[in-house]
């Protein structure tokens with residue numbers, strides 16, 4: 408997903424950061440660049456790989472669950488304190504990014520907070 412991501416493409420789920428194996432590759436509908444609260448730059452420039460759990464949520468269009476799973480996984484991966492401020496920031500950025508990945512499939516209401 409990202410050149411700034413520490414793991415090479417295909418070694419971790421791009422949605423929740425779970426370790427491979429991955430079982431689904433998705434070519435994003437659009438490419439996103441976003442800056443996180445701590446100034447890490449998030450660059451989406453490759454296909455997105457999904458673990459089995461995320462792939463199942465995607466297959467069933469369970470977008471809110473996919474978003475929550477992603478927020479929790481990414482915050483844990485980065486050892487981000489689970490404060491309401493951090494959660495809101497990750498939620499906003501991840502939802503914006505996933506809208507780029509899924510295009511019109513992504514519910515507009517998940518981009519509002």
Ligand SMILES: [Zn+2]
Pocket residue numbers: 420421422423424425457458459460461462
């Ligand atoms: Zn996953």
